[in-house]
Amino acid sequence: MAGVGGDRASRGRVRLAAERRRYFDLVAEGVGTVEACRIVGVGRRTGHRWRHGRPSRAGANARPAPARPGPGSDRFLSVEERIAIADGLATGRSQRAIAAELGRSPSTVSREIARNTPPAGGYRPHAAHDLARARRPRPKTGKIAACPELRERVQAMLGEKFSPEQIARRLRRDHPDRPELHVTHETIYQALYVQGRGELRRELARALRTGRARRKPRAGQQRRPRFAEPMAMISDRPAEAADRAVPGHWEGDLIIGKDNASAIATLVERTTRYVLLVPLPRGRGAEAVRDALAATAATLPAHLQRSLTWDQGSEMGRHHEFTIATGIPVYFCDPHSPWQRGSNENTNGLLRQYFPKGTDLSAHTPEHLAAVAAQLNRRPRKTLDWDTPAERLANLLTTTT
Template identity: 90%
Template sequence: MQRLSCAGVAVFEVGRERASRGRVRLAAERRRYFDLVADGVGTVEACRRVGVDRRTGHYWRHGRPSRARANAAPRRSRPEPGPGRFLTVDERIAIADGLAAGRSRRAIAAELGRSPSTVAREIARNARPRGEYRPHAAHDLARARRPRPKPGKIAASPELRERVQAMLHEKFSPEQIAARLRRDHPDRPELHVTHETIYQALYVQGRGELRRELARALRTGRTTRTPRASGEQRRPRFAEPMVMISDRPAEADDRAVPGHWEGDLIIGKDNASAIATLVERATRYTLLVPLPHGRGADAVRDALAAATATLPAHLQRSLTWDQGSEMGRHHEFTIATGIPVYFCDPHSPWQRGSNENTNGLLRQYFPKSTDLSAHTPEHLAAVAAQLNRRPRKTLNWDTPAERLATLLTKTS
């Protein structure tokens, strides 16, 4: 090392190996400097150990030359919330080092395990006016922008607020409002707003961005947001473990082999009556099962077992149901009939698409808010027979009854 002095006082030390490398080559020194500062070493001492002028150290750290704060104690950053959401000081230092070394933003993002757009936005938001990126200055800027609450876009723009309120009066949904504003005013970004922003302005207490009575214009009529638990947060519905639809045989998924059924209930007035519906996946053949003793787990178990007992053995392969409480005795049904029961994922009615479609057709015969217990088993059989005589586009205009008859003929 070579020591330079002025009037007998040591100022800084410069390693001979670094004397001619230029400022772009200081990435290693900068990392060592920040490591020393993080360990509690003073700025002047850290600069001396690394071998750079103290003004360079202060410029790295604060983004401005050092004057009165040359001997100030090092600033200790507060603990970061974690690697998931916000960039940390170390990540910003890595971005600065990558830019100094001439690496692309995509390469820097790959090194950090972040999205390239995250790195690009960080540089665009927090770089100096001349394009220089200083990590600690950028960190200070980001933290200054983080505090909440902030005024919403609707509150800050009277014109936008009036337009949104007018559309709400016309019963537009927030999604329709957001799409219409973008389509009608493509060159005015100040009038562009997301549907979530509109919901926030309606539901969040104390904002006053939109009049609360406008929430009643929404289709739900709710004036507050009701949280919904996700499927992953649900507790197990039944005492006996469920076999999920992901474990169902592949032959049931592609409808190549008959005998796999989908089931559900259609509910009558005041939830007091119900009918069980069974639809065969390959032929779309429908069975209607009366529930004269209610829709409790025991009653549904016995009714389904009696209905499936009338089927040929090769049409008793599986049953797919949703996670309704009426299937609480599913294990007993399987023991009695030998038919395994597979359960759909929460909030996934499309996994029983044939049954959902059939239930919609059945509402032509059994309207909502009517007493379903008034229909005799004979009437249910007649309705199912008529439905099975309807030609279906998905069957190339064959009827379910014709498909089932062909299947039974081939089997016999």
């Protein structure tokens, strides 16, 4: 059987790679090594070398090969994938092509080759697999625990109430040529909170500005409801509002004045970009905003009272009462997602030309607010093919009539 394989060198790299892939396909289907070698047409010693990283050695003196895991987690490359990488390199294929065949990221293949190719060159899949396995066991000794000087410096800076980020930045700046003293702020946090409590003195955790001796878990926490009454989210808003096909869907927000002491409510109709400015002489509390918006909504034609989209500001705490009074449902944007009411955000930027930040907005009378809104509504808009919001709204009202 040993002679079946013939002269391996004469077969060529391309054919050898194809034989190896065929061999592993058979093994994956449950075919034994001997039978797989016979079908492929290679020697038994070659099959054993492919599968176990060594030729078969019969006899009492043969040492058992170290146990090799199966494919394991998809997170890690398997030995079969490393063999495919070696075959691809031997046949001159690009790393990107190899990655595509394996269904892996090109950076995964590139990193594998860079990490596990010996200095002398020549990527060897089984040696690479053993190197990767040797690096994998956890826990490992942390960098701070492994370097007494680094540990002492970090402890001293924590004692001076430096934050971990300040420590990391300062060490890198003061010792640019000493990588053993370079550490990330997350490594310091890990040493304080996670890694055995021994790398940094336990009491140093209390020097952090949070004052916590234990890290506060955040993953998996549920966000508290913003208001007592259930909110309808923007994902529940009718599709006609999203595509701006039907008028009557509004976006709203507040612009805030000096020292957060005054505010103006702004409303923008999504289809026409028509602007309404709502004075808030009683402040921006939930009740005052509810009453001011309800009074403004009462001046609108019925077909322009379809919905209102707002962010999750506390001024909309009485949103359910506004809906009861006007029949207009209120939809709320997701947290930290101002682009979900982009027309209103853009309009608020334009309004700062009239109401600069840091000024007292309560000084503007309702008449002045109406004049500013009228001027904005007379501006031609690129998004409206250079029509003005006033013209678009007038056309809508005429058509409806």
